[in-house]
Amino acid sequence: MTLGIFLSMGGSFKDMAEAGQDELFKKFYLSYFAENFDKVYIFSYENEKERDLPKNVYLIPNRYKLHRYIYSLLIPLINSSYISKCDVFRAYHLYGTVPAIISRIFFQKPFIFNWAYDYKKFAQIEKKFLQFILIFFLKPVAETFASKIFRVDRQYCAKDKDIYLPNGVDTNFFKPMKVKKNKTPLILSVGRLERQKNYENLIRALKGLRANLLLVGSGSLKNKLIKIAKKEDINLKIIERIENTKMPHIYNRADIFILPSVIEGSPKALLEAMSCKLPVIGTKVDGIKNIILDGKNGLLVENDNHNINLAIKRLIGDRKLKEKLAEEARVFVKGYHNLKFLIKLEIEAIKNINT
Structure with missing residues (x-):
C-alpha cells in the first residue's frame, strides 16, 4: 500500500x-x-x-x-x-x-x-x-x-x-531530568507570540511576584510583550527558536508551566510539560480543560490576571501540591497521550x- x-x-x-x-x-x-x-x-x-x-x-x-x-x-x-x-x-x-x-x-x-x-x-x-x-x-x-x-x-x-x-508525546524523550533549579522560580510557557496565547495577561499576572518568565516561541507580538514586561518590571526572556531535541531540558529547568490561552486545540507544549513532570496551570478554555483535571494533574483558572496570579502563588508556596500535580501529570500523559x-x-x- x-x-x-x-x-x-x-x-x-x-x-x-x-x-x-x-x-x-x-x-x-x-x-x-x-x-x-x-x-x-x-x-x-x-x-x-x-x-x-x-x-x-x-x-x-x-x-x-x-x-x-x-x-x-x-x-x-x-x-x-x-x-x-x-x-x-x-x-x-x-x-x-x-x-x-x-x-x-x-x-x-x-x-x-x-x-x-x-x-x-x-x-x-x-x-x-x-x-x-x-x-x-x-x-x-x-x-x-x-x-x-x-x-x-x-x-x-x-x-x-x-x-x-x-x-x-514521546514519554521516553519528554521525561523528568535531574537539572539544577533556579534560586528564583522560573515560569515557562511555550507557544506562538500571538493573541490566541494571551501572554499579555500572563506577564501582568506576574506583577509583584518573585519569579522569572521564559517564553519559547516567535510571533508578531514579541516587541509588544517586551514593552509590557518592562513597564510591569517583569524579568522576561524570549527564546524564538530552539531545536525540539533541547526542549526536555528547557521544561526540566522550569518550576511551573503555564498556558494562559483564550482557546486551544490539543496543545502539545502542555502535554510535553506534563510528561516532563512539571506542575501546570491552564485557563478554563476548550483544548485545555479536557487535559487538565483541576486539582488532580494541574490547576485550572479563569482567564484573568488575578486568578493566574493566585494559582502561581499557590504552587510556589505549596511544595507538596506541586509534587502531587507533577506526578499525576506524567501518569495522565503516559496513559492517554502516548x-x-x-x-x-x-x-x-x-x-x-x-x-
Whole structure:
C-alpha cells in the first residue's frame, strides 16, 4: 500500500527545521509510516531536498517554486504520476486538504485529515480575515470529501467518519531530568507570540511576584510583550527558536508551566510539560480543560490576571501540591497521550480507510 502525504498549506521540511520539528517528524511519524507502507510520497511546498529519510520515503518538491495558494491547487496535476501511484492520502490540518480534495475528485483517491483546533475561532481571535473566509468555504468541502477525519476532542466526534485522535508525546524523550533549579522560580510557557496565547495577561499576572518568565516561541507580538514586561518590571526572556531535541531540558529547568490561552486545540507544549513532570496551570478554555483535571494533574483558572496570579502563588508556596500535580501529570500523559500508541492507531485508521 502506498501512502501520499500532503503537508499543511505552505508546509515543508525547511519550515519544520526552523520550528525545530523536523527530527520529531522524521524519527516518529516517517519511520512508522515507512515500516507500515510500501512507499511514502511527501509533497512539499518548497523546492527542497531532504537527507536522512527512510529508503522507501520520497520527497516531491515544488520544483516550479509556485506560491502556496496556487501550488495547493496544482499539486495533483503537476505530480499526477506520483498521485496515481498512491492508494490513500494523509493530509495535515484543514489547510492541507486542498490537493487531497482535488485528488479525490480527479483521481478517486481517498484521504484522511486531522481537525486540530477550531480554525474559525483562531482566525477571528488573530484577526486573519482572509483565513476566516478560506475556512468558511473549505470546511464543508473537506468534511464532505474526506473518508475519515481525526478529531482531537471527543465532543466533536459526531459523525461515523470522525475518529478521536488527540496529540501525543514521546514519554521516553519528554521525561523528568535531574537539572539544577533556579534560586528564583522560573515560569515557562511555550507557544506562538500571538493573541490566541494571551501572554499579555500572563506577564501582568506576574506583577509583584518573585519569579522569572521564559517564553519559547516567535510571533508578531514579541516587541509588544517586551514593552509590557518592562513597564510591569517583569524579568522576561524570549527564546524564538530552539531545536525540539533541547526542549526536555528547557521544561526540566522550569518550576511551573503555564498556558494562559483564550482557546486551544490539543496543545502539545502542555502535554510535553506534563510528561516532563512539571506542575501546570491552564485557563478554563476548550483544548485545555479536557487535559487538565483541576486539582488532580494541574490547576485550572479563569482567564484573568488575578486568578493566574493566585494559582502561581499557590504552587510556589505549596511544595507538596506541586509534587502531587507533577506526578499525576506524567501518569495522565503516559496513559492517554502516548505518541507510540497513537501513531499505531493513526496508521490502522489510514490502512482501513474506505473510499
